[in-house]
Amino acid sequence: MEINGDEQLDRLLGPCHSPGCGVDRTLKVLDGKWATLIVRELLSGPKRFGELRSALGTPSAKTLTDRLRSLEHQQILTRTVYAEVPPRVVYALTEQGRSLSGILYAMLIWGEEHPLPED
């Protein structure tokens, strides 16, 4: 984060304001209540449906399925079904998915350095 200068700011303020551009594109992927958390969870390696569910605080199966499908379509993660009994389904980040770690890391740092103001 500390390479930070103002070239960063310049890029941020640059042209390409409004839809279709960098930030907006990212927001489409990291959208909703769960996407970012799912990616963080998978950064530690592939996980099964049930593992993910409990690690995230048990969202409903429908919700988790929906979000996983969305991320799969956006090629952020892959879904692998092992034809066994009982079935086993494993989710893993793609290269693109893993490349989101820089954003997650920036979020982590900011969050740690800016605790909630006391009310």
Place this chain on the structure above:
Amino acid sequence: MEINGDEQLDRLLGPCHSPGCGVDRTLKVLDGKWATLIVRELLSGPKRFGELRSALGTPSAKTLTDRLRSLEHQQILTRTVYAEVPPRVVYALTEQGRSLSGILYAMLIWGEEHPLPED
């Protein structure tokens, strides 16, 4: 972004999983459809209500007011009213608000490097 190593990953995978922690804290601030875009807009300097509204693509006044109030309460931005006729209200990022630029920048880079897969 390129200091990136795996110390980053280690931090991300570290303890403090689940609520209350870094990433989660940030997600509470950069929540919903507008917060991130408002911050980006204000990185180029203080702006009036109307300026913000049109720059963002004209969300409803209610929506924009709600989001601005929320960010104000979280001390991401300040609201200054100039008692003139017609009234002038200026929104500006606080130090905390400006410190979000690292995250925005990471989003910008990722978005530019990962265009939508063609369908």
Place this chain on the structure above:
DNA sequence: CCGTATCCCGGAGGATACTG
């Protein structure tokens, strides 16, 4: 175990009209 199928709810967000 890993879903899908339904039904349901809250709240973010929009539309419109009106005010200091």
Place this chain on the structure above:
DNA sequence: CAGTATCCTCCGGGATACGG
């Protein structure tokens, strides 16, 4: 100009029950 006040819509997300 910069909001409030109302009303309304949409959909992310939860609960529950069932299926391969």
